[in-house]
Amino acid sequence: MTATRTELAARLAAYDRLLEVGVGRRPEVAAALVDAGSEVTATDVFDAPVPKSVTFVRDDIVARRDALDGGHPGAPYDVDAVYGLNLPAELQRPARDVAHAADADFLFTTLGFEEPVLPVERETVGGETLYLAPRRR
Numbered sequence: 001m002t003a004t005r006t007e008l009a010a011r012l013a014a015y016d017r018l019l020e021v022g023v024g025r026r027p028e029v030a031a032a033l034v035d036a037g038s039e040v041t042a043t044d045v046f047d048a049p050v051p052k053s054v055t056f057v058r059d060d061i062v063a064r065r066d067a068l069d070g071g072h073p074g075a076p077y078d079v080d081a082v083y084g085l086n087l088p089a090e091l092q093r094p095a096r097d098v099a100h101a102a103d104a105d106f107l108f109t110t111l112g113f114e115e116p117v118l119p120v121e122r123e124t125v126g127g128e129t130l131y132l133a134p135r136r137r
Contacts, residue, residue: 001028004126005085009033011125012083012107019076019104021061021084021095023048029085030054041076065094068101077102084108089117096133106133 001009009032012018016038020030023042027050030040034053042050043059050056057076064073082099084091087108096118099106108131110116120131 001032002126004128005029006032007126008085008109008128008130009036011123011130012081013038015079015081015105017079017081019043019079019082021082022087022091023050023056025049026085027051027054041079043076061091061098062094065097068097071101073098073101077104079104081105081107086111089114092117099133100135103135105135107131 005028009029013033013036018033018038018040020040020042023030023044025048027042030042031051031054033040041055041057043057045060047058048056077098079102082095082104084095087095088111092108096106109128116131118133120133123130123132
C-alpha cells in the first residue's frame, strides 16, 4: 500500500463503521481500516475480491439512491461514514445522497483530474485531497 493510502486509512479510522463504495480490485484501505479496529463493508457493482476481514456486498450506489424514497437506505448502510477512493464524478452525488440518508458522513477522493461536483470541505491527507460532505445535522 502506498504511503498516501496508509495516511488515508489512518484518517478514515476515526470512524467505527464504514462502507467503501466501488472497492474494485483495491481493498487495501478497507483491510487497513479493519486492522485499525473499524468495521468495513465494501461494495461494488461487480463481485470484487476482498480479504475475509472485510464484508463484501454487491450493490449499485445509483440504484440504491434511486430507491431511497425518503427513507434509510437499509443494510449495509448502517455506518458512520461512506467513502469512495478515486470516485468518478457521476457517482459522487448518488453516494452522498445515500450516505446522508443513512445519517453518515461522506468522504471521497476523485480520479485526480476531476473536481468534486458537489459542495465539500477539502483536507490534504498525504499527497491526496480528501473531500468531505458532512452529514446534515
